[in-house]
């Protein structure tokens with residue numbers, strides 16, 4: 001599987017909240033990155049339809065790619081596993097043509113979780129922790145402020161307390177401390193009598209901090225999933241599947257996933273299936289928020305985690321699900337990624353990430369409720385600030401003096417990149433704003449907040465454009481920068497921003513072809529609307545949870561007729577009734593209201609969609625969730 005795992009120093013999850021919060025319409029937009037990263041496997045026939053121009057439209061023209069797997073492979077798999085051909089087709093398109101592998105995929109079980117002791121250094125780490133617990137040595141968990149990091153703290157803190165350890169936590173502040181470990185924190189811990197520091201979701205490249213801890217007689221246990229340097233830091237144990245000498249079979253674990261493996265090893269046979277499942281709820285939240293591929297062990301984690309979240313026990317979890325409107329619902333990866341994770345992340349963006357840890361470690365229901373409501377409020381503040389900055393950024397892209405953007409809505413000419421900067425922009429949300437701009441313009445984008453003459457930037461990219469390599473090309477402009485292919489962070493003196501914009505554009509111009517600037521929509525199968533029924537929906541449920549590595553299946557229906565005029569919901573969303581022959585279906589386009597005026601009754605449309613269940617006034621029905629549409633004729 002394709003996975004981008006370069007160690008990076010600034011991260012903000014691509015969490016976007018486009019989903020309507022009202023309870024009337026339940027739906028789950030998939031994690032967006034999933035589509036662009038889906039791997040097309042050998043033997044798969046791909047028909048690229050290009051991005052046919054829709055004369056009435058000037059935005060979001062998508063290139064449809066119809067994926068058709070080798071028919072023999074589909075037939076063989078369907079036959080061997082006794083599954084419907086459509087399931088087999090979807091499995092083959094996801095690279096799961098081996099019957100044994102496909103069978104495991106279809107039937108996740110806790111037995112599929114690997115032995116934690118397969119991870120290098122696990123024995124040493126557990127031995128050291130057991131000794132610390134016996135001697136009642138003080139332990140510090142050094143966390144991170146994003147959801148993966150805070151959930152890792154929760155998992156480890158809960159387990160260590162359960163076995164009677166003396167344990168404290170440090171979670172860096174996003175704005176004042178930034179990503180990574182600091183010497184001062186370790187020195188303070190040593191002065192406070194800590195004997196062990198366990199890092200979670202961070203640490204594998206912290207040579208200086210870990211070296212200093214060693215001088216002070218503090219043992220470090222690193223748990224991390226970022227790529228290590230060739231030389232490892234002088235820690236007493238380093239748990240990281242990406243270590244070149246680590247034989248652990250699954251390289252895709254998130255930070256909380258690695259922390260969970262340590263917990264599994266530490267609790268050992270004291271961990272019944274029930275205990276494992278109780279932890280997996282929290283592990284799943286961090287795993288989804290970090291957008292790691294939901295295959296292998298991550299699929300098992302998220303499968304059981306989501307199931308467990310439908311029966312929450314811990315007070316904070318119950319309270320948070322309630323404020324997110326998810327209590328008593330079937331919960332999907334989209335729900336976690338778009339509704340739960342942003343609320344947890346809001347803590348770290350707007351205030352302190354510690355709130356997210358406190359919420360999940362309290363046992364008092366009233367306190368939990370209060371904390372969940374505060375997170376919900378922080379999240380609304382975050383959304384407001386995000387909307388304000390987005391509006392300003394869009395205004396800038398429309399200004400005549402603006403040099404950093406493609407002309408709005410004009411996709412084929414103009415610039416190949418987008419760079420916007422402003423004073424007073426909140427640094428906690430610029431990464432999300434960059435993501436929103438990428439979704440709109442589909443260009444590599446940098447958003448920069450100017451503060452006291454310094455520009456703090458965050459970037460997001462498109463498939464096929466390596467962001468850090470682009471920043472490498474202008475390295476002398478930065479005070480510091482880092483990241484990976486799809487997301488990056490940096491800072492530089494504000495007066496250098498125009499030069500950065502010019503050089504970033506030059507680099508993008510040299511790297512990107514015209515077709516790279518059109519988002520790809522992979523279609524799993526062409527169907528007729530008659531095929532979209534509960535039998536199909538059952539099939540789709542069987543392949544859940546969806547996410548990176550296992551994208552929500554997209555279907556295409558040709559020449560469907562629009563019945564009646566398009567409707568707009570809450571000024572934001574588009575609702576259509578479409579028909580093929582005698583079969584008609586409801587289709588909804590989340591955030592598609594601005595396209596309503598381009599559509600008219602009785603037009604014929606090609607529709608690309610996912611299938612979802614909608615709940616309206618206690619009535620459940622199936623609906624098509626529009627991914628793209630094209631008007632094919634006007635009769």
Ligand SMILES: [Mn+2]
Pocket residue numbers: 148149201225254255256290
């Ligand atoms: Mn992480």
